[in-house]
Amino acid sequence: MSQTNASNQKYFLPRAGLEPLVRILRQRGYTVLAPTRRDEIISLAPVESADQIARGVHDHQDGGRYRLTQADPEIMFEYVLGADSPKRYLFPPELPLVELRVRGNRFVPTSQPPAIAQYAFLGIRACELAAIKVQDRVFGHAGQDTLCADAAEYYRRTRRQALVIAVNCTRPGGTCFCASMGTGPAATEGFDLSLTELRDGFLLTVGSQAGAALCAELEIRAPTSTEEGLAEMKLAAARSHMQRHLDTRGLKERLEQTIDDPNWERVAARCLSCGNCTMVCPTCFCFTVSDSSGLTDGVYGRTRRWESCFSHQFSYVAGSGPVRSTIAARYRHWLRHKLCTWWDQFGVSGCVGCGRCITWCPVGIDLTEEASRLGRHVPGAGVVPIPKAGGTKEALP
Amino acid sequence: MIHHVADMDHRPPPGMGGWMPVEATIVNIQQENFNTRTFTLRFVDESLCESYRFEPGQFNMLFVPGVGEAAISISSSPYQIGAMDHTIRMVGAVTRGIDRIGVGGVVGVRGPFGRGWPLNKLAGKDVIILGGGIGLAPLRPLIHWLLRHREQCRRVVLLYGCRSPEDRLYAAELEAWSGRSDLDVLVTVDNADEHWTGPVGVVTNLLQRIKVNADQTVVFVCGPRVLNRVAAWNFLQLHVPPAQVYVSLERNMNCGFGRCGHCQYGKHFVCRDGPVFCFADIADIFAKEEI
Ligand SMILES: Cc1cc2nc3c(=O)[nH]c(=O)nc-3n(C[C@H](O)[C@H](O)[C@H](O)COP(=O)(O)OP(=O)(O)OC[C@H]3O[C@@H](n4cnc5c(N)ncnc54)[C@H](O)[C@@H]3O)c2cc1C
Ligand code: SF4
Ligand code: SF4
Ligand code: FES
Numbered sequence: 001m002s003q004t005n006a007s008n009q010k011y012f013l014p015r016a017g018l019e020p021l022v023r024i025l026r027q028r029g030y031t032v033l034a035p036t037r038r039d040e041i042i043s044l045a046p047v048e049s050a051d052q053i054a055r056g057v058h059d060h061q062d063g064g065r066y067r068l069t070q071a072d073p074e075i076m077f078e079y080v081l082g083a084d085s086p087k088r089y090l091f092p093p094e095l096p097l098v099e100l101r102v103r104g105n106r107f108v109p110t111s112q113p114p115a116i117a118q119y120a121f122l123g124i125r126a127c128e129l130a131a132i133k134v135q136d137r138v139f140g141h142a143g144q145d146t147l148c149a150d151a152a153e154y155y156r157r158t159r160r161q162a163l164v165i166a167v168n169c170t171r172p173g174g175t176c177f178c179a180s181m182g183t184g185p186a187a188t189e190g191f192d193l194s195l196t197e198l199r200d201g202f203l204l205t206v207g208s209q210a211g212a213a214l215c216a217e218l219e220i221r222a223p224t225s226t227e228e229g230l231a232e233m234k235l236a237a238a239r240s241h242m243q244r245h246l247d248t249r250g251l252k253e254r255l256e257q258t259i260d261d262p263n264w265e266r267v268a269a270r271c272l273s274c275g276n277c278t279m280v281c282p283t284c285f286c287f288t289v290s291d292s293s294g295l296t297d298g299v300y301g302r303t304r305r306w307e308s309c310f311s312h313q314f315s316y317v318a319g320s321g322p323v324r325s326t327i328a329a330r331y332r333h334w335l336r337h338k339l340c341t342w343w344d345q346f347g348v349s350g351c352v353g354c355g356r357c358i359t360w361c362p363v364g365i366d367l368t369e370e371a372s373r374l375g376r377h378v379p380g381a382g383v384v385p386i387p388k389a390g391g392t393k394e395a396l397p
Numbered sequence: 398m399i400h401h402v403a404d405m406d407h408r409p410p411p412g413m414g415g416w417m418p419v420e421a422t423i424v425n426i427q428q429e430n431f432n433t434r435t436f437t438l439r440f441v442d443e444s445l446c447e448s449y450r451f452e453p454g455q456f457n458m459l460f461v462p463g464v465g466e467a468a469i470s471i472s473s474s475p476y477q478i479g480a481m482d483h484t485i486r487m488v489g490a491v492t493r494g495i496d497r498i499g500v501g502g503v504v505g506v507r508g509p510f511g512r513g514w515p516l517n518k519l520a521g522k523d524v525i526i527l528g529g530g531i532g533l534a535p536l537r538p539l540i541h542w543l544l545r546h547r548e549q550c551r552r553v554v555l556l557y558g559c560r561s562p563e564d565r566l567y568a569a570e571l572e573a574w575s576g577r578s579d580l581d582v583l584v585t586v587d588n589a590d591e592h593w594t595g596p597v598g599v600v601t602n603l604l605q606r607i608k609v610n611a612d613q614t615v616v617f618v619c620g621p622r623v624l625n626r627v628a629a630w631n632f633l634q635l636h637v638p639p640a641q642v643y644v645s646l647e648r649n650m651n652c653g654f655g656r657c658g659h660c661q662y663g664k665h666f667v668c669r670d671g672p673v674f675c676f677a678d679i680a681d682i683f684a685k686e687e688i
Contacts, residue, residue: 097416102462105441105503107420139656151415151656259685286658288651289416293463300462302416307657314659315649318488320622323648329687337661344664 009212011220012227014201015076018050021165022122024217030120030163033089035082040068042082044089044124053123054079061174061355063364077123077197080173083360085282086128089119090158091135095304097289102298110299114154120163123195126184127176129166130352131282132159133190137346138285163210166191170234175355177244177368183352185238196231203231244355246368254375255340259332263373268328270363275308277357277365278334283342283350286314309333339371407452407509409654410445418460418505419445424480426500430564433531435472435484436495438504446479453538454513454645454673458653459483460505461494468650468668471509472534474541484534484566510653511672514539514617515643516546522615522641523552525607527628529600529620530559533566535645535672536619540574547579550615554581554607558600558620561588581607600624601631611636617673619645629676629683642676644683663688 013021025032026048036045037054047053056073059066059080071078099111121128139155169176169185178184187194192211195202203223206212258264278284288307293300307314310330315323324330342350351367358366413419425437440446451471458466467489473482487493495504513535524543528536536555543553555574559565565584575582583603585596596603600620614637618628625644632642648660648667655669663682665671682688 100417100462102503105420105422107417107462107503107505109417151652151654153415256681259682259688285656288657288659289466291461291463291465304416307651307659309658309661313649317647317649318492324687326687333661333688341661341664345666 009206009215010223010228011204011206011215011218012201012223013195013204013218013220015074017201017219018053018076021214021218022047022050024214025120025122025163030118032120032122033086034122035077035079037068041066042068042079044082044084044086044121047122058171059173061176061359063175063358063366064361065174065364066359074200075197077167077169077195078171080169080171080176081125081127081354081356083280083356085280085354085356086119086121086124086132086162087135087282087284089117089121090132090155090162091139091285091306093306095154097302097304099299099301101300116154116157116161118161118163119158120165122165123167124164125167125169125354126187127178127181127352127354128282129164129187129190130178130181130183131354132164134283134342134346134348134350134352135285137348138283164191164193164207165211166194166207168194168196168231168235168238170197170238172238172242173355173359174243175358175366176242176353177246177355178353179239179242180244180246180248180368181349181351181353182248185242186235196234198227198230198234203227244358244366244368246353246371248349251371252340252343255336255371258336258375261374263370264328264332267331267365267370268326270365271327271331272362273310273327273330274362275310276360276362277367278308278310279306280356280360281338281351282354282356283338283352284308309337335367335370335374338367407450407455409508409510410448413507416507418458418466418507420503421506423495423498423500423502423504429484429566429568430559432488433484433486433566434496435482435567436504437473437480437482438506439480440506441503449481449509451475451481451509451538452513453516453542454535455509455511456535456653456672457483457506457508458510458650459485459491459495460507461491461498462505464494465491466505466507466651467491467495468510468653470535470645472537475538476541476545482537484531484537486531507653510668512670514645514673515675516542518615518641519543519550521613522550523554523610523613524550525554525556525609525614525616525632527556527600527603527616527618527620528558529624529628530564531566532619532621532624532645533557536617537567537570539617540580544577544580551613552581553579554583556583556585556600556603556607558585558587558603558624561586562590562593583607599627601627604631604635609635609637612638612641614641616642617645618643622647626684633676639677639680640675643673644676644679645672646674647672 034047034053035042055076057068058071100107139152166187191207194205286307338350420441421438424439427435456470460466469483472484589597651657651659653668655666660667
């Protein structure tokens with residue numbers, strides 16, 4: 001993924017041009033990851049042909065709800081995100097780190113460092129690019145932190161080799177609020193190519209040298225001014241059709257004052273502490289390295305797995321138990337981390353507004369709602385009522 | 398504002414920055430009390446023995462193959478080159494695993510991690526060191542450092558509390574320190590036996606026995622969570638400025654270098670920004686529960 005917007009040159013790519021694109025990428029050694037329809041959800045998975053990319057479906061997302069329905073079979077990308085994000089590939093749920101044998105007083109590595117795949121992300125969205133940018137900071141790709149740099153080597157190397165062909169969202173999902181977070185619905189940076197879907201093809205924007213090089217092999221033509229105008233209109237419409245909002249003005253500062261907020265107890269009464277929100281969140285980075293021993297072969301493994309701050313053992317301290325023993329404390333930690341302390345740690349918001357944590361929460365807890373309620377408590381005035389989703393800016397002081 | 402300026406900033410040496418722990422032989426085990434022993438480790442790699450340095454208050458991740466890792470403070474003098482001590486209380490899988498390995502066996506080490514005691518904040522000050530139980534372990538390198546640089550500060554007071562006389566860590570060393578004129582040592586126990594002639598009660602009670610020259614004092618605290626809180630509170634009540642009170646905190650740790658997220662404490666990663674914190678930097682959350 002190139003950092004620079006090489007040209008922002010625009011072209012028209014007919015829909016039939018996707019197949020050659022996938023073929024070229026594969027010829028160049030990329031594993032092409034694209035949205036596919038699997039188990040009735042959209043899932044980011046390797047594809048060998050553009051035919052395998054999900055098309056002709058609409059998604060319907062709401063708190064605790066995800067459905068696909070049939071739509072115009074010609075149209076490809078009128079759905080948004082499933083549970084997966086590029087995180088699954090750049091920061092895999094399970095990664096063997098080292099394997100070793102004990103030989104006398106030496107630990108002898110018996111494994112090579114994990115192989116680095118060359119990924120081409122096709123059809124990922126603006127909020128995903130924003131999430132990758134957040135993880136770049138977390139994993140030090142952007143060079144902020146050199147302490148134990150080789151520990152994040154897998155991320156950095158995978159990331160460096162990855163290619164991004166983004167798709168701009170023309171039909172926002174029911175739980176999206178990227179417009180509030182300034183991350184979407186159109187990708188403005190961090191892609192090699194981006195596509196905006198029109199009636200019979202795509203308006204293609206070049207975002208990097210690598211993208212420009214790809215274009216040279218594609219069947220493209222200059223776009224008409226109508227096509228460019230249409231694409232812009234579609235994106236403007238998407239922005240205004242977004243149903244959820246989060247007022248980010250002063251949000252971090254407001255959340256700083258919320259440790260004793262009574263609303264944590266309120267949300268804890270619903271939260272199951274299942275950790276789904278952290279698993280689907282494209283920026284959550286917590287992990288546990290656990291050790292195993294092959295009972296017969298004498299090989300000891302160290303494996304990194306995603307971890308959730310909602311788990312009981314996450315903050316467990318021998319002798320005194322988990323530091324965050326209540327669900328209220330865990331939800332408080334999660335939400336404050338995403339929207340408040342992430343800023344202190346990494347200089348950005350930990351939330352990009354993708355809405356996944358809302359969709360995949362089994363009880364439909366909505367962080368935009370929760371966040372807008374927090375820090376508004378006036379002592380003695382009771383708990384502030386739930387503002388209507390989407391109306392937060394007007395409804396609250 | 399970060400009040401802590403590490404004057405040494407020790408990071409893992411080259412080759413120790415990844416997930417592969419480095420081998421160290423257990424060369425000695427010293428029984429401290431019924432469930433705590435001090436393990437002296439020596440890197441198998443001789444050049445590492447020479448080059449490895451740490452700040453008092455830093456810790457290592459100690460590794461038992463197939464079992465796991467535990468964050469353990471380095472408890473020996475920073476001037477002791479070649480071998481280093483870890484004083485370990487046997488509480489679970491890894492700590493007991495280290496114990497089972499025994500003298501001559503090998504454990505893995507990653508580190509040193511974290512930021513230690515602020516050695517550059519002591520000049521011309523009275524220093525009060527308050528430890529409880531196993532909390533004396535990360536304070537021991539500090540005491541050794543202070544005894545080497547004794548001229549830098551004025552009075553140095555060590556207040557230490559533990560359950561019973563048999564529970565004292567470094568008992569012989571405590572005796573030796575008590576005999577020194579440049580160090581005031583006060584030890585208290587919760588439960589005395591017939592031989593005990595010293596004070597009985599919680600360690601913070603010892604504050605009544607010393608004169609605290611509040612604004613000229615720097616305080617270092619390490620103990621169980623409750624003790625940390627009570628001690629910090631007592632010092633603040635004695636008008637020691639918050640910027641001069643330092644506490645070493647304990648959290649669950651998995652990576653040791655600010656990536657796994659386990660040790661988060663508000664905006665801080667305890668493994669990286671701590672474990673030693675200036676009270677002024679955590680004043681907003683220190684008294685809160687379940688952060
Ligand atoms: C900075 C720091 C310094 C420490 N210094 C010492 C010391 O000098 N001596 C000593 O005896 N103990 C020390 N501890 C506590 C020690 O890390 C735990 O007692 C130890 O991790 C328990 O591991 P276990 O596998 O034996 O216990 P189990 O109960 O089996 O723990 C399982 C896992 O939980 C995690 N865990 C449990 N308790 C803790 C904990 N308190 N801190 C971090 N992770 C934990 C570890 O990942 C551990 O592998 C220190 C802790 C920290 C954070
Ligand atoms: S917190 Fe929720 S909405 Fe924000 S990035 Fe994570 S999953 Fe998406
Ligand atoms: S919200 Fe929880 S799981 Fe996600 S990064 Fe923060 S601490 Fe880790
Ligand atoms: S122990 Fe992993 S972030 Fe602190």
